[in-house]
Each structure stands twice: as structure tokens, then as C-alpha cells.
Amino acid sequence: xxxxxxxxxxILIYAASDDPSRSDDARAFLLKDSEFHISTQVxxxxxxxxxxxxxxxxxxxxxxxxxxxxxxxxxxxxxxTIRSALKIQTGYLFSYWDALxxxxxxxxxxxxxxxxxxQQDLLINKLLKIQNPFVxx
Numbered sequence: 001x002x003x004x005x006x007x008x009x010x011i012l013i014y015a016a017s018d019d020p021s022r023s024d025d026a027r028a029f030l031l032k033d034s035e036f037h038i039s040t041q042v043x044x045x046x047x048x049x050x051x052x053x054x055x056x057x058x059x060x061x062x063x064x065x066x067x068x069x070x071x072x073x074x075x076x077x078x079x080x081t082i083r084s085a086l087k088i089q090t091g092y093l094f095s096y097w098d099a100l101x102x103x104x105x106x107x108x109x110x111x112x113x114x115x116x117x118x119q120q121d122l123l124i125n126k127l128l129k130i131q132n133p134f135v136x137x
Contacts, residue, residue: 005034006105007072008115009045011133012038016046016064017055022134029114029133036072039081039104041097043068075108092124102128 007030014026030036047065050056056064081103088106089099098117105113105128112131113124122130 003034003112004037004108004110005112005114006037006101006108006110007042008101008113008117009042009049010116011114012042012046012068013049013055016050025133037075037105037108037110038068038072039075039101040077041100041104043074073108075104077104081107088124094118
């Protein structure tokens with residue numbers, strides 16, 4: 001059975017960048033045989049960061065976004081996602097934005113959240129495990 005993996009914005013940014021310390025690892029994870037998921041928050045943060053930090057040109061952003069939208073399952077943020085994020089924020093003491101990513105991953109029924117922003121191997125609600133591709137386990 002293929003693992004359902006939710007991908008955080010920072011992984012997509014590193015995969016698109018030329019940062020040799022991070023880009024190869026991020027790209028390698030995205031080539032694994034998994035079912036990848038993102039949210040509207042993730043894709044919008046990716047676009048904003050690439051524009052603000054000049055990581056990619058406008059045409060490269062458009063091409064990359066099209067690839068992500070084709071290759072990954074996209075989840076919309078709903079009122080239930082927001083309510084869940086508020087509970088997760090309180091329960092785990094995450095920032096609201098991290099809690100919204102976690103809530104989206106849980107709603108997508110993912111087993112793993114690929115991010116560098118949260119504690120490696122943390123298990124959330126006994127369902128979602130944090131995996132940092134830049135930490136050796």
C-alpha cells in the first residue's frame with residue numbers, strides 16, 4: 001500500500017531551489033513511491049516565497065505549480081480545517097500556520113507530514129507522524 005504523505009511548503013521550496021544542502025534531499029523525498037498531498041495554503045505559500053525570494057522566475061513558478069497540481073492531491077481549507085487547526089494549536093502549542101498544515105494533513109488522511117518545522121517523529125493524534133527529510137533517523 002502506498003503511503004499518504006502531506007508535503008509542507010518548505011519542502012517544495014527546497015526542491016525548487018538551488019540550495020545544495022537541502023534541494024537534493026527534498027527532491028529525493030518527492031521521487032519516492034508515495035501518494036503526495038498538499039493544501040491550498042501550501043501552494044500559495046510556495047508561490048509567495050518563490051516570488052519574494054526570487055527563487056524561480058514567473059514562468060518557472062507557473063510551470064512548477066502546474067507540475068505540483070498535476071502530481072499531488074490538492075486539499076481545500078474549509079471551516080472544519082480551521083476549527084481543527086485551532087484545537088491542534090492549543091493541544092500541541094504550534095503556531096496557527098503549522099497547526100493549519102497539520103489539520104490539512106489529518107483531513108487528507110495522511111500518515112506522514114514531510115516538514116522541517118516540527119519535531120522529528122512526533123506523532124499527532126496517534127495518526128500523523130512528522131518526518132524531516134533533513135534529519136537522519
